[in-house]
Amino acid sequence: MWSLARAPRPRTLAGQFLALQVVLLLLVVAVTSVVSFRQSDADFRDARGARLRASAENLASTAAVQVGMDQPSQRLALASYAQQRQDDSGASAVYLTDPTGRVLVSTDPTRVGDRIDLGPGVSRRRAWNGDLDDRGEQAIAAQVPVIGIQEDVDAGELVGVAVVTERYPSLAERLRQTLPDLLSFLLVGLALGLAGAWLLARLIKRRTRGLEPAEIADLADQREALLTSLREGVIAVNEAGTVTVLSESARGLLDLPPDSQGRLLVDLDLPLRVLELLLGSDDVHDAVAVVAGRVLVLNSNHVVQDGRPAGTVTTLRDRTELLAMQSQLSARESVTETLRAQTHEFANQLHTISGLLELEEYDEAGRLIGTLTRRRAEISDFVLQRVEDPAVAALLVAKTSLAAERRVELALSDDSRLPRLDPDLSADLGTVLGNLVDNAVDAAVDAAADADAARVDVRLTSDGATAVVQVADSGPGIPAERVGEIFDRGFSTKPSDASGRGVGLALVQVVCERRGGSVSVHNDRGAVFTARLPVTTEDPDARPPQ
Numbered sequence: 001m002w003s004l005a006r007a008p009r010p011r012t013l014a015g016q017f018l019a020l021q022v023v024l025l026l027l028v029v030a031v032t033s034v035v036s037f038r039q040s041d042a043d044f045r046d047a048r049g050a051r052l053r054a055s056a057e058n059l060a061s062t063a064a065v066q067v068g069m070d071q072p073s074q075r076l077a078l079a080s081y082a083q084q085r086q087d088d089s090g091a092s093a094v095y096l097t098d099p100t101g102r103v104l105v106s107t108d109p110t111r112v113g114d115r116i117d118l119g120p121g122v123s124r125r126r127a128w129n130g131d132l133d134d135r136g137e138q139a140i141a142a143q144v145p146v147i148g149i150q151e152d153v154d155a156g157e158l159v160g161v162a163v164v165t166e167r168y169p170s171l172a173e174r175l176r177q178t179l180p181d182l183l184s185f186l187l188v189g190l191a192l193g194l195a196g197a198w199l200l201a202r203l204i205k206r207r208t209r210g211l212e213p214a215e216i217a218d219l220a221d222q223r224e225a226l227l228t229s230l231r232e233g234v235i236a237v238n239e240a241g242t243v244t245v246l247s248e249s250a251r252g253l254l255d256l257p258p259d260s261q262g263r264l265l266v267d268l269d270l271p272l273r274v275l276e277l278l279l280g281s282d283d284v285h286d287a288v289a290v291v292a293g294r295v296l297v298l299n300s301n302h303v304v305q306d307g308r309p310a311g312t313v314t315t316l317r318d319r320t321e322l323l324a325m326q327s328q329l330s331a332r333e334s335v336t337e338t339l340r341a342q343t344h345e346f347a348n349q350l351h352t353i354s355g356l357l358e359l360e361e362y363d364e365a366g367r368l369i370g371t372l373t374r375r376r377a378e379i380s381d382f383v384l385q386r387v388e389d390p391a392v393a394a395l396l397v398a399k400t401s402l403a404a405e406r407r408v409e410l411a412l413s414d415d416s417r418l419p420r421l422d423p424d425l426s427a428d429l430g431t432v433l434g435n436l437v438d439n440a441v442d443a444a445v446d447a448a449a450d451a452d453a454a455r456v457d458v459r460l461t462s463d464g465a466t467a468v469v470q471v472a473d474s475g476p477g478i479p480a481e482r483v484g485e486i487f488d489r490g491f492s493t494k495p496s497d498a499s500g501r502g503v504g505l506a507l508v509q510v511v512c513e514r515r516g517g518s519v520s521v522h523n524d525r526g527a528v529f530t531a532r533l534p535v536t537t538e539d540p541d542a543r544p545p546q
Contacts, residue, residue, distance in 0.1 A: 021193030053142035055089035060144040060162035095163040233316035435504035436471040443475030477523035
């Protein structure tokens with residue numbers, strides 16, 4: 001499930017938020033620094049480029065420079081002009097080159113004779129400014145053509161180029177300039193992040209009832225393990241009707257798809273009765289429903305949080321096997337009662353015959369034996385002529401004897417016709433018939449003012465697709481206001497005893513619904529129950545309870 005050797009406890013929720021804030025803040029500072037440096041370069045290039053270009057244009061337009069470019073003897077004087085431009089502009093270096101870019105005059109004597117790359121268009125007498133590689137250092141440069149003025153040369157000849165350069169500030173220089181602002185920003189951001197992390201952690205802990213992330217994770221793991229280990233299904237539905245918790249066992253019992261959690265309950269393919277139980281406004285206790293061939297018992301409780309309804313939590317138990325055992329037990333109990341009744345009846349008859357023999361009334365004893373034999377044969381023949389299925393016929397004969405002991409006439413209608421049935425259907429029909437007859441006999445006995453007036457009528461038919469069982473009694477019928485609840489487990493009009501009441505009709509309904517059939521009731525001088533059982537079940541692999 002989960003390891004008993006727990007990992008070191010992680011930091012608190014506030015600490016994790018603060019760490020996240022610091023990381024995000026450092027990322028923001030790093031991105032801001034890169035953007036700031038790029039913006040600084042662009043500003044430096046725009047501002048200094050214009051100033052350097054003005055200085056280069058001033059130097060190139062100086063008459064002494066224009067005249068002395070071709071005179072080596074004048075280069076010392078030209079160097080003073082270059083130095084003056086450097087001092088005025090604050091440039092890193094000032095050069096005068098020939099039209100090919102070879103340095104003739106420089107504020108740095110070591111550069112004389114070096115070659116400088118000229119920008120595009122300078123050779124065609126166009127000024128240029130931009131970035132330049134100055135001995136491995138990035139610099140911004142302004143280059144302006146120098147037009148010569150000589151008496152023996154036509155005016156306007158390109159005699160040289162005035163170059164003014166300035167190196168970009170180093171990274172250390174930039175950091176020294178921006179560090180105070182970055183530190184201020186970082187400190188303010190850390191203060192705001194600390195306050196925000198504390199407030200956010202406090203808000204979340206209030207919503208999570210003071211639990212830290214590790215504790216929340218442990219609870220989630222424990223809940224998952226608990227839901228997985230439970231055989232009973234658990235399903236939680238909020239007030240909006242959305243499934244918020246669905247254990248794997250509940251999903252299997254309700255035959256729901258894997259993506260059911262998080263969906264509206266009404267959008268899922270569930271029987272109407274299950275929807276009513278899950279979405280009802282009242283708590284549910286031991287309600288029976290049939291889903292996908294399974295008999296489920298549902299218990300639902302409404303959850304109230306902070307005085308407000310938060311939904312329902314429902315547990316589901318699979319009682320298919322238990323119901324099958326209960327059905328078998330009911331059948332065994334019915335057989336036992338029938339045998340007891342027959343034993344009592346035969347004992348009385350034997351006592352009568354024994355008394356007649358003691359009185360030497362042999363003829364009268366013979367006539368009594370003949371009458372009893374004939375009556376038993378008439379009942380058996382009447383049933384067998386109309387009911388070909390031996391199990392159902394035997395049940396009817398036994399129930400006739402049991403009813404007769406209680407002074408109730410159990411009659412099979414003349415139009416009853418029931419062929420031999422599939423063993424599964426025969427067992428189900430026997431369960432339904434036995435429970436309905438037992439309830440009808442009880443109702444007829446309780447209501448009869450004259451014991452001889454108690455009567456139960458049975459009608460069995462089949463059209464090849466559906467077997468129909470109809471049982472009517474001479475009792476008082478079902479009160480109209482209680483018709484809707486008579487098939488609920490636990491419902492009974494008789495006092496409860498140690499054996500329990502209210503099981504028979506619920507069992508009848510479950511058996512019928514499992515086969516895809518139905519059971520209904522109406523009043524016609526007494527209660528009339530009609531059960532319909534399809535010959536084949538909807539799920540051939542689902543064995544109905546017997």
